[in-house]
Amino acid sequence: MLRLTGLQKTYPGFALSVTLEVRPGQTLALLGPSGSGKSTLLRLVAGLEVPDSGQVWLDETELTPLPSEARQVGFVFQDYALFPHLSVSENIAFGLREARWDNASIRKRVDELLDLTHLFPHAHKRPEQLSGGERQRVALARALAHRPQVLLLDEPLGALDLKLRQELLLELRAILRQTAVPTIVVTHDQSEAFVIAHQVTLLREGTIVQQGTPEQLFNRPKNRWVATFLGHRNVFTTEQSRQMGLPARPHLLPQEALMLGEGEEARVQERIFKGFTVALELAWRGQRLYLEGPEPGLHPGDTARIRVDWSKVVPLEEEGEKNELRELLGTQTTSIKP
Numbered sequence: 407m408l409r410l411t412g413l414q415k416t417y418p419g420f421a422l423s424v425t426l427e428v429r430p431g432q433t434l435a436l437l438g439p440s441g442s443g444k445s446t447l448l449r450l451v452a453g454l455e456v457p458d459s460g461q462v463w464l465d466e467t468e469l470t471p472l473p474s475e476a477r478q479v480g481f482v483f484q485d486y487a488l489f490p491h492l493s494v495s496e497n498i499a500f501g502l503r504e505a506r507w508d509n510a511s512i513r514k515r516v517d518e519l520l521d522l523t524h525l526f527p528h529a530h531k532r533p534e535q536l537s538g539g540e541r542q543r544v545a546l547a548r549a550l551a552h553r554p555q556v557l558l559l560d561e562p563l564g565a566l567d568l569k570l571r572q573e574l575l576l577e578l579r580a581i582l583r584q585t586a587v588p589t590i591v592v593t594h595d596q597s598e599a600f601v602i603a604h605q606v607t608l609l610r611e612g613t614i615v616q617q618g619t620p621e622q623l624f625n626r627p628k629n630r631w632v633a634t635f636l637g638h639r640n641v642f643t644t645e646q647s648r649q650m651g652l653p654a655r656p657h658l659l660p661q662e663a664l665m666l667g668e669g670e671e672a673r674v675q676e677r678i679f680k681g682f683t684v685a686l687e688l689a690w691r692g693q694r695l696y697l698e699g700p701e702p703g704l705h706p707g708d709t710a711r712i713r714v715d716w717s718k719v720v721p722l723e724e725e726g727e728k729n730e731l732r733e734l735l736g737t738q739t740t741s742i743k744p
Protein backbone atom coordinates (compact mmCIF):
# COMPACT_ATOMS: atom_id res chain seq x y z
CA MET A 407 0.00 0.00 0.00
CA LEU A 408 1.28 3.46 -0.96
CA ARG A 409 0.25 6.23 1.46
CA LEU A 410 0.82 9.97 1.25
CA THR A 411 0.12 11.63 4.59
CA GLY A 412 -0.16 15.41 4.88
CA LEU A 413 2.23 15.84 1.97
CA GLN A 414 2.84 19.53 1.28
CA LYS A 415 4.90 21.47 -1.24
CA THR A 416 4.80 25.20 -1.82
CA TYR A 417 6.01 27.20 -4.80
CA PRO A 418 5.44 30.93 -5.25
CA GLY A 419 1.70 31.28 -5.87
CA PHE A 420 1.02 27.55 -5.50
CA ALA A 421 0.52 25.19 -2.55
CA LEU A 422 0.02 21.41 -2.80
CA SER A 423 -1.45 19.59 0.18
CA VAL A 424 -2.57 15.96 -0.13
CA THR A 425 -3.35 12.83 1.85
CA LEU A 426 -4.20 9.70 -0.14
CA GLU A 427 -3.73 5.93 -0.41
CA VAL A 428 -3.22 3.51 -3.29
CA ARG A 429 -4.04 -0.04 -2.30
CA PRO A 430 -2.01 -3.02 -3.61
CA GLY A 431 -2.77 -3.83 -7.22
CA GLN A 432 -4.85 -0.70 -7.69
CA THR A 433 -4.50 2.14 -10.15
CA LEU A 434 -5.27 5.65 -8.98
CA ALA A 435 -5.83 8.31 -11.62
CA LEU A 436 -4.84 11.82 -10.65
CA LEU A 437 -7.12 14.11 -12.58
CA GLY A 438 -7.14 17.89 -12.69
CA PRO A 439 -6.66 20.95 -14.85
CA SER A 440 -3.28 22.24 -15.95
CA GLY A 441 -1.28 23.60 -13.04
CA SER A 442 -3.29 21.78 -10.35
CA GLY A 443 -0.17 20.01 -9.05
CA LYS A 444 -0.40 16.55 -10.64
CA SER A 445 3.21 16.33 -11.82
CA THR A 446 4.45 17.87 -8.57
CA LEU A 447 2.70 15.12 -6.61
CA LEU A 448 4.33 12.41 -8.76
CA ARG A 449 7.74 14.03 -8.36
CA LEU A 450 7.32 14.05 -4.58
CA VAL A 451 6.47 10.33 -4.58
CA ALA A 452 9.40 9.55 -6.89
CA GLY A 453 11.81 11.52 -4.69
CA LEU A 454 12.59 14.04 -7.42
CA GLU A 455 11.30 16.85 -5.16
CA VAL A 456 11.57 17.26 -1.40
CA PRO A 457 8.27 18.00 0.41
CA ASP A 458 7.99 20.91 2.86
CA SER A 459 6.21 18.55 5.25
CA GLY A 460 4.37 15.21 5.33
CA GLN A 461 5.43 11.68 4.45
CA VAL A 462 5.38 9.08 1.70
CA TRP A 463 4.92 5.51 2.95
CA LEU A 464 5.19 2.17 1.18
CA ASP A 465 3.61 -0.35 3.55
CA GLU A 466 5.52 0.18 6.81
CA THR A 467 8.55 1.84 5.19
CA GLU A 468 8.82 5.60 5.09
CA LEU A 469 10.20 6.61 1.68
CA THR A 470 10.44 10.36 2.38
CA PRO A 471 14.07 10.36 3.57
CA LEU A 472 15.22 7.98 0.80
CA PRO A 473 16.84 9.23 -2.39
CA SER A 474 14.97 8.57 -5.63
CA GLU A 475 17.10 5.57 -6.67
CA ALA A 476 16.43 3.77 -3.37
CA ARG A 477 12.62 4.05 -3.62
CA GLN A 478 11.86 1.18 -6.04
CA VAL A 479 9.62 3.45 -8.05
CA GLY A 480 9.07 3.07 -11.80
CA PHE A 481 8.43 6.37 -13.60
CA VAL A 482 7.16 6.97 -17.13
CA PHE A 483 7.65 10.60 -18.13
CA GLN A 484 5.44 12.54 -20.53
CA ASP A 485 8.08 12.46 -23.27
CA TYR A 486 9.16 8.86 -22.42
CA ALA A 487 12.85 9.96 -22.15
CA LEU A 488 14.16 6.89 -24.05
CA PHE A 489 17.85 6.61 -24.87
CA PRO A 490 17.99 7.35 -28.62
CA HIS A 491 21.19 5.40 -29.31
CA LEU A 492 20.02 2.19 -27.61
CA SER A 493 17.74 -0.52 -29.03
CA VAL A 494 14.38 -1.36 -27.47
CA SER A 495 15.92 -4.31 -25.58
CA GLU A 496 18.86 -2.20 -24.41
CA ASN A 497 16.54 0.57 -23.25
CA ILE A 498 14.57 -1.93 -21.18
CA ALA A 499 17.78 -3.52 -19.83
CA PHE A 500 19.49 -0.23 -18.98
CA GLY A 501 18.41 0.08 -15.36
CA LEU A 502 19.08 -3.60 -14.73
CA ARG A 503 22.70 -3.26 -15.93
CA GLU A 504 23.10 -0.21 -13.70
CA ALA A 505 21.78 -2.28 -10.81
CA ARG A 506 24.35 -4.99 -11.74
CA TRP A 507 21.92 -7.77 -12.53
CA ASP A 508 23.72 -10.75 -14.15
CA ASN A 509 23.37 -11.20 -17.92
CA ALA A 510 21.13 -14.27 -17.80
CA SER A 511 18.67 -12.58 -15.42
CA ILE A 512 18.64 -9.44 -17.57
CA ARG A 513 17.92 -11.45 -20.72
CA LYS A 514 15.09 -13.32 -19.00
CA ARG A 515 13.51 -10.15 -17.58
CA VAL A 516 13.78 -8.26 -20.90
CA ASP A 517 12.09 -11.17 -22.70
CA GLU A 518 9.26 -11.16 -20.15
CA LEU A 519 8.70 -7.45 -20.70
CA LEU A 520 8.92 -7.66 -24.51
CA ASP A 521 6.23 -10.29 -24.24
CA LEU A 522 4.05 -8.29 -21.81
CA THR A 523 4.19 -5.16 -23.97
CA HIS A 524 4.04 -6.98 -27.34
CA LEU A 525 7.37 -5.54 -28.43
CA PHE A 526 9.18 -8.71 -29.53
CA PRO A 527 9.08 -7.80 -33.25
CA HIS A 528 10.72 -4.45 -32.44
CA ALA A 529 13.37 -5.59 -29.95
CA HIS A 530 16.32 -4.53 -32.08
CA LYS A 531 14.98 -1.19 -33.34
CA ARG A 532 16.06 2.18 -31.98
CA PRO A 533 13.41 4.62 -30.64
CA GLU A 534 13.47 6.74 -33.82
CA GLN A 535 12.37 3.65 -35.80
CA LEU A 536 9.28 3.16 -33.63
CA SER A 537 5.76 4.58 -33.73
CA GLY A 538 4.56 6.78 -30.85
CA GLY A 539 2.57 3.93 -29.36
CA GLU A 540 5.53 1.55 -29.51
CA ARG A 541 7.74 4.13 -27.80
CA GLN A 542 5.17 4.49 -25.07
CA ARG A 543 5.28 0.73 -24.48
CA VAL A 544 9.10 0.72 -24.34
CA ALA A 545 8.95 3.42 -21.66
CA LEU A 546 6.45 1.34 -19.72
CA ALA A 547 8.54 -1.84 -20.07
CA ARG A 548 11.62 0.05 -18.90
CA ALA A 549 9.79 1.43 -15.88
CA LEU A 550 8.61 -2.08 -14.95
CA ALA A 551 11.99 -3.80 -15.54
CA HIS A 552 13.32 -3.69 -11.98
CA ARG A 553 10.01 -4.86 -10.52
CA PRO A 554 9.15 -1.53 -8.89
CA GLN A 555 6.94 -1.44 -5.80
CA VAL A 556 5.16 1.64 -7.17
CA LEU A 557 4.53 2.78 -10.73
CA LEU A 558 4.09 6.46 -11.66
CA LEU A 559 2.85 7.43 -15.12
CA ASP A 560 2.77 11.10 -16.11
CA GLU A 561 0.30 11.58 -19.00
CA PRO A 562 1.41 8.22 -20.45
CA LEU A 563 -0.64 8.69 -23.62
CA GLY A 564 -0.32 12.46 -23.85
CA ALA A 565 2.06 12.50 -26.82
CA LEU A 566 -0.19 10.36 -29.02
CA ASP A 567 -3.01 11.23 -31.39
CA LEU A 568 -6.59 10.56 -30.34
CA LYS A 569 -7.18 7.29 -32.22
CA LEU A 570 -3.94 5.75 -30.97
CA ARG A 571 -4.71 6.92 -27.43
CA GLN A 572 -8.00 5.08 -27.50
CA GLU A 573 -6.36 1.88 -28.74
CA LEU A 574 -3.48 2.01 -26.29
CA LEU A 575 -5.66 2.92 -23.35
CA LEU A 576 -7.20 -0.55 -23.17
CA GLU A 577 -3.80 -2.13 -23.67
CA LEU A 578 -2.31 -0.05 -20.87
CA ARG A 579 -5.23 -0.94 -18.64
CA ALA A 580 -4.63 -4.66 -19.32
CA ILE A 581 -0.89 -4.36 -18.61
CA LEU A 582 -1.49 -2.49 -15.35
CA ARG A 583 -4.08 -5.06 -14.23
CA GLN A 584 -1.60 -7.84 -15.04
CA THR A 585 1.40 -6.31 -13.24
CA ALA A 586 -0.70 -5.47 -10.14
CA VAL A 587 1.76 -2.82 -8.90
CA PRO A 588 0.12 0.15 -7.11
CA THR A 589 0.08 2.83 -9.78
CA ILE A 590 -0.61 6.55 -9.98
CA VAL A 591 -1.51 7.76 -13.47
CA VAL A 592 -1.63 11.48 -14.15
CA THR A 593 -4.07 12.61 -16.77
CA HIS A 594 -6.20 15.64 -17.53
CA ASP A 595 -8.68 13.56 -19.53
CA GLN A 596 -11.62 12.30 -17.46
CA SER A 597 -12.62 9.50 -19.84
CA GLU A 598 -9.05 8.17 -19.76
CA ALA A 599 -9.05 8.27 -15.96
CA PHE A 600 -12.36 6.38 -15.82
CA VAL A 601 -11.15 3.60 -18.15
CA ILE A 602 -7.84 3.03 -16.47
CA ALA A 603 -8.36 3.58 -12.76
CA HIS A 604 -9.94 1.86 -9.79
CA GLN A 605 -9.90 5.15 -7.89
CA VAL A 606 -9.91 8.72 -9.19
CA THR A 607 -8.55 11.69 -7.25
CA LEU A 608 -9.56 15.09 -8.53
CA LEU A 609 -7.06 17.84 -7.81
CA ARG A 610 -7.70 21.58 -8.04
CA GLU A 611 -5.11 24.22 -7.17
CA GLY A 612 -3.10 21.74 -5.13
CA THR A 613 -6.04 20.45 -3.09
CA ILE A 614 -8.06 17.25 -3.43
CA VAL A 615 -11.63 18.23 -4.30
CA GLN A 616 -13.11 14.74 -4.43
CA GLN A 617 -11.99 11.13 -4.66
CA GLY A 618 -13.74 7.82 -5.23
CA THR A 619 -14.41 5.19 -7.84
CA PRO A 620 -15.12 6.46 -11.35
CA GLU A 621 -18.81 5.68 -10.80
CA GLN A 622 -18.95 7.54 -7.48
CA LEU A 623 -17.32 10.62 -8.95
CA PHE A 624 -19.40 10.69 -12.09
CA ASN A 625 -22.75 9.85 -10.50
CA ARG A 626 -22.35 11.93 -7.33
CA PRO A 627 -20.12 14.91 -8.15
CA LYS A 628 -19.64 17.11 -5.15
CA ASN A 629 -20.17 20.53 -6.65
CA ARG A 630 -20.66 22.35 -9.95
CA TRP A 631 -16.92 22.52 -10.61
CA VAL A 632 -16.52 18.73 -10.33
CA ALA A 633 -19.66 18.01 -12.37
CA THR A 634 -18.57 20.34 -15.16
CA PHE A 635 -14.97 19.10 -15.10
CA LEU A 636 -16.21 15.52 -15.50
CA GLY A 637 -18.15 16.51 -18.61
CA HIS A 638 -21.70 16.83 -17.25
CA ARG A 639 -24.12 19.26 -18.90
CA ASN A 640 -27.23 20.60 -17.15
CA VAL A 641 -25.32 21.86 -14.13
CA PHE A 642 -27.31 24.67 -12.51
CA THR A 643 -26.58 27.38 -9.98
CA THR A 644 -28.75 27.95 -6.92
CA GLU A 645 -30.59 30.76 -8.70
CA GLN A 646 -31.22 28.68 -11.83
CA SER A 647 -32.39 25.77 -9.65
CA ARG A 648 -34.86 28.08 -7.94
CA GLN A 649 -36.22 29.20 -11.32
CA MET A 650 -36.85 25.55 -12.22
CA GLY A 651 -38.68 24.96 -8.97
CA LEU A 652 -35.85 23.06 -7.27
CA PRO A 653 -34.63 23.68 -3.70
CA ALA A 654 -32.29 26.61 -3.23
CA ARG A 655 -28.94 25.02 -3.96
CA PRO A 656 -27.01 24.00 -7.10
CA HIS A 657 -28.18 20.88 -8.97
CA LEU A 658 -27.15 18.46 -11.68
CA LEU A 659 -29.85 17.07 -13.97
CA PRO A 660 -28.13 13.98 -15.39
CA GLN A 661 -29.17 12.54 -18.75
CA GLU A 662 -30.98 9.61 -17.15
CA ALA A 663 -33.26 12.07 -15.30
CA LEU A 664 -34.57 13.49 -18.58
CA MET A 665 -37.25 11.76 -20.66
CA LEU A 666 -38.17 13.09 -24.06
CA GLY A 667 -41.62 12.62 -25.59
CA GLU A 668 -43.82 13.07 -22.54
CA GLY A 669 -44.50 15.73 -19.91
CA GLU A 670 -44.13 19.50 -20.16
CA GLU A 671 -43.65 21.47 -23.35
CA ALA A 672 -40.17 22.74 -24.22
CA ARG A 673 -38.92 24.64 -27.25
CA VAL A 674 -36.10 23.08 -29.35
CA GLN A 675 -33.38 25.70 -29.71
CA GLU A 676 -30.49 23.73 -31.16
CA ARG A 677 -29.96 20.36 -32.80
CA ILE A 678 -26.48 18.89 -33.24
CA PHE A 679 -26.02 15.73 -35.30
CA LYS A 680 -23.17 13.68 -33.81
CA GLY A 681 -23.33 10.42 -35.77
CA PHE A 682 -24.38 7.76 -33.29
CA THR A 683 -26.39 10.31 -31.31
CA VAL A 684 -28.20 13.63 -31.78
CA ALA A 685 -27.91 16.41 -29.19
CA LEU A 686 -30.74 18.82 -28.51
CA GLU A 687 -30.86 22.05 -26.55
CA LEU A 688 -34.27 22.79 -25.13
CA ALA A 689 -35.64 25.94 -23.50
CA TRP A 690 -37.46 24.73 -20.39
CA ARG A 691 -38.59 26.57 -17.26
CA GLY A 692 -36.35 29.50 -18.19
CA GLN A 693 -33.20 27.35 -18.61
CA ARG A 694 -31.41 25.52 -21.40
CA LEU A 695 -31.46 21.73 -21.09
CA TYR A 696 -29.02 19.54 -23.02
CA LEU A 697 -30.12 16.07 -24.12
CA GLU A 698 -28.25 13.49 -26.17
CA GLY A 699 -29.61 10.23 -27.53
CA PRO A 700 -31.05 8.47 -30.57
CA GLU A 701 -32.55 10.51 -33.43
CA PRO A 702 -35.46 12.42 -31.85
CA GLY A 703 -36.93 13.73 -35.12
CA LEU A 704 -36.95 17.26 -33.68
CA HIS A 705 -35.56 20.48 -35.12
CA PRO A 706 -35.07 24.10 -33.95
CA GLY A 707 -38.42 25.79 -33.43
CA ASP A 708 -40.27 22.49 -32.77
CA THR A 709 -42.09 21.90 -29.53
CA ALA A 710 -40.77 18.92 -27.60
CA ARG A 711 -42.13 17.31 -24.48
CA ILE A 712 -39.88 16.66 -21.54
CA ARG A 713 -40.37 14.90 -18.23
CA VAL A 714 -37.87 15.13 -15.39
CA ASP A 715 -37.50 12.19 -13.00
CA TRP A 716 -36.95 14.23 -9.86
CA SER A 717 -35.63 11.23 -7.94
CA LYS A 718 -32.59 11.22 -10.26
CA VAL A 719 -31.73 14.90 -9.86
CA VAL A 720 -28.44 15.32 -7.97
CA PRO A 721 -28.18 18.12 -5.35
CA LEU A 722 -24.73 19.72 -5.31
CA GLU A 723 -22.82 21.63 -2.65
CA GLU A 724 -22.14 25.30 -2.94
CA GLU A 725 -18.40 25.52 -3.55
CA GLY A 726 -16.52 25.72 -0.29
CA GLU A 727 -19.47 24.28 1.60
CA LYS A 728 -18.63 21.77 4.31
CA ASN A 729 -18.93 18.01 3.72
CA GLU A 730 -21.30 17.46 6.62
CA LEU A 731 -23.93 19.51 4.86
CA ARG A 732 -23.71 17.35 1.77
CA GLU A 733 -24.16 14.18 3.77
CA LEU A 734 -27.26 15.71 5.29
CA LEU A 735 -28.62 16.73 1.93
CA GLY A 736 -27.75 13.46 0.21
CA THR A 737 -30.82 11.99 1.90
CA GLN A 738 -33.06 14.68 0.43
CA THR A 739 -32.63 13.63 -3.20
CA THR A 740 -35.93 11.80 -3.42
CA SER A 741 -37.88 14.50 -1.63
CA ILE A 742 -37.60 16.96 -4.53
CA LYS A 743 -41.11 17.37 -5.94
CA PRO A 744 -41.44 20.70 -7.65
Ligand SMILES: Nc1ncnc2c1ncn2[C@@H]1O[C@H](COP(=O)(O)OP(=O)(O)OP(=O)(O)O)[C@@H](O)[C@H]1O
Nearest residue numbers: 417418420438439440441442443444445446447594
Ligand atom coordinates in the same frame (compact mmCIF):
# COMPACT_ATOMS: atom_id res chain seq x y z
N1 LIG B 1 10.18 23.80 -9.82
C1 LIG B 1 9.17 24.67 -9.70
N2 LIG B 1 9.37 25.95 -9.29
C2 LIG B 1 8.34 26.82 -9.17
N3 LIG B 1 7.07 26.51 -9.45
C3 LIG B 1 6.79 25.28 -9.88
C4 LIG B 1 7.82 24.29 -10.03
N4 LIG B 1 7.24 23.13 -10.47
C5 LIG B 1 5.92 23.41 -10.59
N5 LIG B 1 5.64 24.68 -10.24
C6 LIG B 1 4.31 25.30 -10.21
O1 LIG B 1 3.44 24.48 -9.49
C7 LIG B 1 2.15 24.44 -10.08
C8 LIG B 1 1.74 23.00 -10.35
O2 LIG B 1 2.53 22.48 -11.41
P1 LIG B 1 2.41 20.99 -11.92
O3 LIG B 1 3.37 20.80 -13.04
O4 LIG B 1 2.50 20.06 -10.78
O5 LIG B 1 0.91 20.99 -12.49
P2 LIG B 1 0.18 19.89 -13.39
O6 LIG B 1 -1.16 19.70 -12.77
O7 LIG B 1 1.05 18.70 -13.55
O8 LIG B 1 0.02 20.68 -14.76
P3 LIG B 1 0.02 20.14 -16.29
O9 LIG B 1 -1.25 19.37 -16.46
O10 LIG B 1 0.03 21.40 -17.08
O11 LIG B 1 1.26 19.30 -16.47
C9 LIG B 1 2.21 25.31 -11.30
O12 LIG B 1 1.69 26.56 -10.98
C10 LIG B 1 3.69 25.40 -11.60
O13 LIG B 1 4.01 26.61 -12.23
